[in-house]
Amino acid sequence: MTTPQTTVIDTLSRHPIYILFIFFFLYKIVVPKIRQETNIKKLLVSSNDLEPTSSDNNITFPKPDNINILQHGKFLSALDCWKAVQEKSHVFEDAPPGNKSNTWFLVTNVDNMSRKTNNLHSKYYDDCGIWESSKGKAFHQDYLLSDNFRTIFLKNDQYCTKVRQSGKTLFVPITPQPESTSIVTMHRYSTVLKDNNSFIKHVTWFNSSFANDLPSIAVYEYSGTYSLENATNYVRTHQKTLEKVVDECASKIIKRFSYR
Known part of the structure; x- marks a missing residue:
């Protein structure tokens, strides 16, 4: 009596844990292969005119168009x-490539x-290399819009101003309490480049109760002189690329199962 052959699909259907192993393999083996290694030699950029100085004249590192300058960093x-x-x-659409000093x-x-709606961490992609997440x-x-963008604090369900009195910090409730339509909240993420902690990045956005699309635009700021050595750095693959790879792999696996 012959034993019926067991196909890969049958095995996977009986052992879902194998599917997890497949995704693990894709993430650890396939995804790293699409990482784009950078071959950028060390660049020292003047903080005054943002033009690169390098002994290698073949290296060009222009600043992007339509960007603005941080005066004195x-x-x-x-x-x-x-x-x-x-x-x-x-x-x-994304942080433009090039000199961001x-x-x-x-x-x-x-x-x-x-991503926030789905309880995922935010991603702020650029081509600067590795940022120090730690x-x-x-x-x-x-902030209070109706009072020249005054800084305010929510304490015990009341908006307050902060004052110093007799060496102590006091939070004084605002009277009358401001309307929610006059209040905006600023959110800011800051980090430093792993190989150059003097190069600092800020990402800032706002939200409010009166404009749902307010967080749809963020301000990216880079302070300091950019210096990147290709021997120790690489540009991380864009999050959209990673998500696309995972989605396509998952789609192929699901499609394969649908033909059982």
């Missing part, structure tokens, strides 16, 4: 970020809005 104030988001002079620009933040910090602050 000083980050924008919260009010300046707010004005930039309101003006929407030029919004990039002491610059700022606007980038669409729609994907991160979707030194990343998130900051949140409320």
Whole structure:
């Protein structure tokens, strides 16, 4: 009596754990193969004119078009970020490639809005190399639009101003309490480049109760002189590329099962 042959599909259907192994293999073996290694030699960029200086004349590293300069490498104030988001002079789909020393620009933040809805971490892609996630910090602050973008604090369900009195910090409730339509909240993520901690990145966006699309634009700021050595750095694969690979692999597996 012959024993019926067991196909791979039959095995997978009886042992779903194998599917997890397949995804693990794809993530550990296939995805790394699509990583784009950078071959960028060390660049030293002047903080004054942002033009690269290098002994190798074959290396060119121009700054992107439609970006703005951080004067003296000083980050924008919260009010300046707010004005930039309101003006929407030029919004990039992603951080543009190229020299970002002491610059700022606007980038669409729609994907991160979707990720937040699905309880996923935000992603702020650029071509600068590896950012030090262990030194990343998130900051949140409320501002009062009706009072010249005044900094306010929510304490015991009341919005307050902060004052110093007799060496102590006091939070004084605002009277009357401001309307929700006059309050915006700033969210800011900051981090440093792994191989150059003096090169700092800020990503800032806002939300409010009166404008649902307000978080759809973020302000990217880069302070300091950019220096990247290809011997120790690489550019991470774009999150959209990784998600596309996973989606396509999952689609093929599901399609294979549908033909059983």
